[in-house]
Amino acid sequence: MATQQYPSKDILYTPQAFWFGDAASPMLGWYHPARIRDAGGSRRCGVVLCPPFGHEYMVSYLAYKHLATHLAKAGFDVCFFDYNNTGDAADVADAGGERIELWQNNIRQAATQLRQMAGVEHIALFGLRLGALLAATVAASIDAKALMLMAPVISGRAYAREMLVLRSMSSLQKDVETEQTIDPNHVVTDDELTGYEFSAATRSSLGKLDLSKLPAPAMPVFLQERDDITGQEARLVQAWHHHDHALQLSALPGYAAMMREDAHDTEVPHAIWQEMQTWLARYFPLHEIASRDIPVTNDIASLRIANTIVEEELVEFEGMTGIVSHQTGADAFALPAVILCNIGANHRVGNHRLYVTLARSLAGQGFYVLRFDKSGIGYSRTTPDDQENDVHAASSVDDLSSAMYFMQGKYHSPSFVLTGLCSGAYMAYLSGLRDERVSGLVLMNQLTYRWRAGDTIEARKKATIKSTHYYVHAMARGDTWKRVLKGQVDFRQITGNLLRRIGKRLRTQWQSLGTRLMHSNLFLGQVARNFKNLEARGTELVLIYEASDTAVDVMTEQFGRHARLLGQSERICLKFFKGADHTFTPRWSQLALVDFIGRHLLHRYSYRQQESLAAIATPVAPQRRFDAIASSDHQVKPVSADVAE
Template sequence: MATQQYPSKDILYTPQAFWFGDVASPMLGWYHPARVRDAGGSRQCGVVLCPPFGHEYMVSYLAYKHLAMHLAKAGFDVCFFDYNNSGDAADAEGDRVALWQKNISQAATQLRQLAGIEHIALFGLRLGGLLAGSVAAAIDARALLLMAPVISGRAYAREMLVLRSMSSLQAEVDPDRTIDPNHVQTDDELTGYEFTAATGSSLGKLDLSKLPAPAMPVFVQARDDISGQESKLVQAWHHHDHALHLSELPGYAAMMCEDAHDTVVPTAIWQEMQAWLGRYFPLNEVSSRDLPITNPVANIVFGHVVVEEELVELEGMSGIVSRQAGANIKALPTVILCNIGANHRVGNHRLYVTLARNLASHGFHVLRFDKSGIGYSKTTPDDKENDVHAASSVDDLSSAMYFMQGKYHSPSFVLAGLCSGAYMAYLSALRDERVSGLVLMNQLTYRWREGDTIEARKKATIKSTHFYVHALAKGDTWKRVLKGQVDFRQIGGNLLRRTGKRLRTQWQLLTTYLMHNNLFLGQVARNFKNLEGRGTELLMIYETSDTAVDVMTEQFGRHAKLLGQSERICLKFFRGADHTFTPRWSQLALVDFISKHLLHRFSHRQQDQTVTAPIAALQRFDAAEHIAKPAAADVAK
């Protein structure tokens, strides 16, 4: 009875996902209503959280969510959103910088309407700080919070160009092959994200230090990894009559790490920001209020097709279902995309967003969702976040399949994932016969033991043997050797272990051939043979220089010979990309191939037609061959 009369505060104040903005190019936002019971009232102020760009957006996503939760618990209404052409939002044409500035204004307007408040504060990290500062006066913001803000857009654009020129992707391409210049990193991309010369030019026109000093309280958080420019910004703005606070608390570097799995939420900084902002917006008593009904469905134009995307929640996990209006769900299996490491459902470089919409445009229903502990989903059963290999992940995938069966009547499922997402898809397929297909991209492990850690795996990981063989012919390799920059002990030890495993695999292959018995295969190979025998379509995709190639070879032999000849098993190799398919040409080629392959395999299944795509017809996808052949021929090889 007590529970019914006094429901959980978490239920009353759960963040709500919603679509907003232009109908032709909607954005996704998360509304965190002020938790008036926790705070003792409402601040009558909303905070719009403006995200940074590219990789910085991915690794700071969890920290942004926690900042929103801190502010909501203190009585602020909060909106965290994705700009157009980023995250889950739709793509839109036009000048990116002007578009993102407009997006911030739209988010502020939307938050005012949702929360019924007038005052707005803006928070921005890195590029988000520059954008927030550039529009603060135009949207009549009453406070500005900047964390390690980009001060000069021109300097930031130069920094991005330097970062692009330092990329080793093109240098790692096989030197024996001629690479088509259309299929390497271009001048219009940066670490897998579109960053054109026009965007750099537009950013060059923005400089916080040259803007009029904001007529509002300002909080500036300095970075703690390198000497930033925050103190110079404070000096440039010191003459205005409003409070300006410079904080030097540590926490920035630990948050902005290389991998989202390693990010540390800067709780102390968030608490300081919350306390500082609270001084300017005191609590007001308010009566209880109902949460607004937000729009769960958006129509997004993808190519020449309109894809409907619906926000869903399944047992405390958040997701988006992409489908084409009028598509027959029983004609094709539903595709479920499994998280890449600790990255939320959009995937590295928005790979999953592009893949989901492309598949939907071909008639598939696609669910991209965050398992427990990732993004806005609930924590794992042991109350952890960013637990990449949590045992509960398999249960989460099972729940996702039951959800899609109940709501959309999905007949069967294809599970797709990259790296750890591939591992979780593989484990789920072993347990669940509803899985009729697997798409495994650069799978690095087939067995995760209790006590294993990602850190230990990273230290023990080297590139593929193929990579090192070709590296010996490069002059730069020997220069690094002479400078002592090559760890021969680690590389040599791993190569010796690989050689031993390959010899064992060759023995298994010979014994299996002579004895005509699969009992001599290793457990993982037997698992794959059982999946194939069950009728599961297996598509395994690798980048040629990635460690995943050697891991696969250790389990199945060269070119997966231990798995035998089967039309249901297909290997695909990409050359010139990397583990997460960073170059944009490789992303587009990967998405195109997966969509056509699944359509080819499952549309033929529906029509009961015989298909011949044996594993012996091994597919190589080189940069020089990218989309050079007709699509149908490429799929059928």
């Protein structure tokens, strides 16, 4: 493999993103080179980090990055990667949807790649939950010399049943109005789990894996217990009692704090990582090494999306990392670039890989799309005050500005559509107010329009109740009143918040009346005036909501029912989806959402481009052309509609 010599210590030790694997379906990996100057040498051992599945992958992402850093500082070369059909990796399409064998082969490919990149003699494997089960089942086939398992899935069959139980407990509706979906058959199916594909073929393959029935590994094993459920790992130790090599069982706490419900709450288990690193170092002594080369890796991957070829380029700017997706040969100046803003503390792939799907779909339609991690998220630098996972960091708007400057400088992007969900929508909104390079905003389930100094997500959650739509329907159910009588419902908080909502809605009614009578925006609240100013500036505004989400109430408090305070404008589109949830978990809703955004942006910006060109030649043509477009199949109605069409 070709290499480049670099004298800089920082360059030598910086984690490096790269594409590897099959050319038709590449995976994304992060290479953490051994920090030989810090460690005093190289251990000639590479560690492959095997991620878990679904939501567990999202909340443990930051912890995995820190584990890679711990190991690299101790002299190990590390590869942290995404399996195919997960994270940023390419999808492998097949009729059966079987993933277990595919992911096992992915681990083998990652081990081969690490051996080639780092020139190491030995390989060790680490895995969490499902990643631990997969690592243990392939360890012998790649001649691994050590195995580190954290809260491993011991029985694939039991794990599959556990996941199905979690799915059955979901509040998502199975029946959806057919006019809302791309296809009437796009409903929540048995082959998905919290927004991720979890096919019958995958479950069947999982059911055949059981660590307690496998031969004891012929290598040292580090086994980390869960601290929320006890006893599972002890059963595995008992099954491997005839293990001929060292087996260390650790009971250090930290698992439960890492595997929180939301990524912004996750705590990196530094004590566990330190113990694991110390244990592994005993088996691989340091060796002096004179110099180190940085391998030349692939920064661009080509993916076939439908009938087009989409290139995905790994980029870095001002210490932040991202991926630019665009169609091969597309004119970057023809359409605005789309920038996807982090959803909470989730890294750039988004919940359920929503941003990966959206970016590749928009790229296939001719847009240049950047999905990146702002400071403090994923592999990007920490915030200016050295924080990670700070969802509403004040530096976020500056990060978006830097992203736009980067896209202008490298791809000559003419303007930008900022797109975000929840906190990502809030940051897009703030950036749109400040920066006239923003020609469009796609805001999905935005929950706040003002974040005050001292506000915390925890405090906001405690003060927030579910949507009015939810409570209206809940009152008609008998079980709701049973829970009220048993004291299981905070009736006082709910009633107080509902009364405040009613007060805010009455205020918007007066604002609407005053605006109509006086023909002045002075009666509007600050947020409504901000949106009116954005529209007057020529900004395309796309407001998307799940019909029963709390964000609908927040929007109604600011703009009135159906955003009537914003008035009638072709530049404002209000869209509702029914039967999804706050993050559009059901796969049908993800597909419907991506389809709608793509069609709407392509229609609006193709029209704007035609209008701009026609205005140069004939000033009267644009109105006639818009009328023709407005009567087509892709008509977008101004501020209207209760449900998606």
